[in-house]
Amino acid sequence: MAPSKKNSLHEHITAVKKQERCFENAFQSVSRMILDQQIEKVIVNGKSTFDYRIFREGSKHIVGMYDEINSFVSFVKDASQGGSSKEMAFVLVGEPGNGKTFLVEYLCGMYRKFLSEPKNRRYTFRFKGLKQLGSYGNIDMVESQTYEDPMVLAMNLMDTPEESRKYLTRRYRLPDKTAELWWEDYRPLGACSAYIWNDIREFTGGKLDEMLKFIEIAPVPLTESLGTVTGKYPAKDKITSSAVDLLGEESIQRLLHITDTNNPYRFDLRRGALARVAGGGIHFSDEIYKNKKDLVQVYLGIIQNRMIEIDGYKWPIDTLIVATSNNAEFNRFMAEKEEAPIIDRCRICYVSHNTDYRLQEALTSYAIGHETKTTLTGEDLHQDPNLNYAASVGVALTRLPRSEKLTPIETMKLAAGEIAGEKSIKTLSEVIDTFNQETDVTKRFGQKGLGQRNLGRAMQLMLESSETNEGQCMFAYDVFKAFERVILDYVPETTDRAKFLDDLKTAKGLYRERIMTEMFNAYMDEPLAIRKDVFSYVNMIIGIDAENLGPDKMWKYKNPQTG
Known part of the structure; x- marks a missing residue:
């Protein structure tokens, strides 16, 4: 065996056996990342569900989306246990601005952080000293193009997997259970790795100790901008985009060095987005159904076979594929019957808007921003303490469909877990179940309404208005x-426009009611009510002994916005 070095294959196999390093597929890693953290039981819209706390960490975390997150966790868990999900992609479908992309990007950020921990780190292997072989020109070092795990190389050391298993079991004294566990994730080497390994075998005369001197183990880079481990492929222009963006292409630079034209290393796989995440990563396809048909067909092959295939050469990949799509594009795609196979390979999760106005307050604070606001002339801008409430109620009401059983206000309160007169949460559950029977997804509960981007636009319009700037108050x-x-x-x-405008009238009524309640609290001598509620809404101050008063002995309040 080669000398025991920190970056040798021997060292890596030993570390995996001691459980100092991991050998698991992408689904198992993501599943472990989520399920090892705290899980709480919560009641959402009258039904019990799980809340995975890992999605609630950080200053800007996921808000709500309980059903969607539960669907995703169930999907990943099933795939990690060898279920049918491992041959599918997870696709989030919904209206623009409801948090689909944010959810996936948050997941990718969590995964990179998870893999940065030493025990969870991903490793790959390189072939070094290739100049000795004579057919690689000035190319001396080649890294696995798909960031294959060193354990994949270990399971393919010999000519057949069976021989490799016997060798590893004997050399490392593996218990049968450990060997069985490792071989559950067996996959062949990618075309170029297998070809180079065979060249090395011929050069060394099949002496394994000599062959292993050509191998070096290295960690997979976690830099987000490199697109490794987590990579995003946004839908591009249908004329300029091609399968090359996903799979890679033949490299002219490599052909200048490689003398053997049959060598699959002539293909530069990292030119495509998939190879960079093929070593246990997450591939995020944004607006997957906006891509032209031949690209979608490429995705079909990738999702089903988990294989990059170019000119008959194959590279197995270990990738969790997550995609998004808006309702319009998805419906257009569904209407084309010949595209049924790709839909069949996707686990579709319909993402609704957040309908809980209490949770919406956190999302509204994202839209408002945490920085101190200023006017166009640079003066500090006061923020009305009820701005968040008014905005949250306004957008939440637009997202609630009309029902005969519940009024909009009752629906809103029940969705937030509050009491709504005599109506119970069971009524809301029945209403939601009825709406969710609709074949038209856009008519389901929470599917239509003002999204987060529209909320952001409203805040921008407020900030640019003359009333806000002159009055120095939002x-x-x-x-x-x-x-x-x-x-x-x-x-x-x-019809949507008319409904939303009507919902705004209801929201205005709730806002007025809240102001009246706050004033009433002050009259009822609630502790700190004056400080908490009324200071923002004082209309006059009585000044009995002060000078320069009128006959009514009052200081009149002047509205700074209207004068």
């Missing part, structure tokens, strides 16, 4: 004017 009531503008400008369907 007044809560002004958000409704901004919403009206957004609805008129960005909601194309007449």
Whole structure:
């Protein structure tokens, strides 16, 4: 065997046997990352579900999305246990601005952080000293193009997997259970790795100790900008995009060095997005159904076979494929019957808007921003303490479909887990179940409404208005004017527009009711009520002994916005 070095294959196999390093597929890694953290039981819309706390960490974390996250965790867990999910992609479908992309990018960020821990680190192997072979020109070192795990090389050391298993079992004294566990994740070497390994075998006369001197183990880079471990492929222009963006292509630079034209290393797989995440990574396909048909067909092969295939050469990949799509593109794609196979290979998860106005307050704070706001002239801008509430109620109501059993306010309160008169949470569950029977996804509960981007636009319109800048205040009531503008400008369907404007009237009523409640709290001598509620809404101050007062002995309040 080769000398025991930190970056040798021997050292790596020993570390895996001692469980100092991991050998697991992408599904197992993601599943372990999520399920090893705290899990809580919560009640959402009258039904019990799980809340995975790993998605709630950080200053800007996932808010809500309980059903979607549970679907994803179930999908990954099934795939990690060898279920049918391992031959599928997970696709999030929903209206624009409801958090699909944010969820996937948050997941990718978590995964990179998870893999940065020493025990979870991903490793690959390189072939070094290739100049000795004579057919590689000035290429002296070649790294596995698909970031194959060193254990995959270990399971392919000999001519057949059976021989390799016997060798490893004997050399490392593996218990049968460990060997069985390792071989559950067996896959052949990729075309170029297998070809180079065979060249090395011929050069050394099949002496394994000599062959292993050509091998070096290295960690897989976790840099996000390199697209390794987690990579995103956004849908591109249908004319300029091609399968090369996903799979790679023949490299002219390599052909200048490689004398053997049959060598599959002439293909540069890392030119494509898939090879960079093929070693236990996550591939994120943004707006997958916007791609042209031949690219979608490429995805079909990748999803089903987990294999990059170019000119008959094959490279197995270990990748979790997550995609997004908006409703319009998905429906258009579904209408084309010949595209049924790709849909069949996808686990579709319909993403609804957040309908809990309490949770929406966290999302609204994202839209408002945490920095201190200033006017266009640079003066500090006061933020109405009820701005978040008004905006949250406004958008939440637009997302709630009309029902005969519940009024919009009752639906909103029940969705937030509050009491709504005599109506119970069971009624809400029945209403949601009824809506979710609709074949048209857009008519299901929470599928239509003002999204997070529309909320952001409303905040932008508020900030640019003359009332806000002159009055130096983001007044809560002004958000409704901004919403009206957004609805008129960005909601194309007449029926939706009419409903949303009607919902805004309801939201205005709730806002007024809240102000009256706060004033009433002050009159009822609630501790700190004056400090908490009323200071923002004082209309006059009585000054009995002060000078320069009128006959009514009052200082009149002047609205800074209207004068």
